[in-house]
Amino acid sequence: MLGRSDLAISKGSDEQDIVRAATELVDNGKWHLTEGGVGLERPFKFKTFKATWAFMNDVAEECQRQKHHPEWANVYSRTEIRWTTHSPKGMSAKDTHMARFCDEAAQRHGEQYPKQAETKTEGGPVVEAGDCCGHTHTKPDGG
Template structure:
C-alpha cells in the first residue's frame, strides 16, 4: 500500500536498529487495578466521628451502600410508576433546598438512585446521614420492593 494515497498513514516508518523502542519507559508496563473501597468511611473534618460511625452503620443496615471512596452512601429506590419516581425526586429536592445539601440522583422508569456526600468539607457528614434518613422516610410512603418496580418492556 502506498502511504501517499492512504488516509490513515501520514508517512512510512521503517524500523531500523536506530528506531527501536526504548527498553525503559517512565511508565510501568504492569497492569494496575483500581483500589478497592476501604471498609472505613472517610469522615469530614470537624465531625463527631463516634456518633457518625454509629449513624453510618445504621444506614448500612437500612440498605445504603458505602460509595467507592468511602465519602458517601448510595441507595436505589424502586417505584410502581415513573410518576411516583419523579414525585420521590421532588420530595428530596424540596428538603435538599431547605437544608442546602443536594444529592446526585439518577431517575429511571421505575427507580431512583440517590448518592449523598459532602463536598465542603470533603467527606461523609451528619448532613448526609440526615438526608439519607429523609429519603428512607419518604420511600416508606412511596417505594416498593425491587421486584415490584416498573420495568421497561411489554407487560405480560
C-alpha cells in the same frame, strides 16, 4: 458494625455520630458505602414514574431546606441516590440525615424493593421499561 476506618468523614463532623448513623443506615441492608467510604448510596424503585417523581420532589424540597444536594439518576420508576459532602470532602451529618429522610420519603411513596439486576441506573444492566409508554417493547427478532 462500621468502624471509623471504614469511613472518610468530613472535617469538622462529629465522628462518633457519623459512624453510628452510617452503621444504622448500612446495617438495615439498603444503603451501601461509596468507594472510599466518603458517602452513602442506594437504589429506590417505585410502581410508577409518577410515584418516583413525587419521591424525588420530596427529596428536592428537603435538599433546599438543608442546603445539601445529592448525586442522583432516574430512569422511569428507579432512582439511584448518592449522598456525600464535597466541601470539606467526606461523609457529614447532612449526608446521614438526608439518607434517613430518603428512607422515610420512599416509604410514604410506596417504595418497591428492586431486584438485584435493577439496582444500577448508570453503567449497569439495562432493564426494559415494559409497558411504561402504553405498549410492550419488542426486540427486532420478535422476542
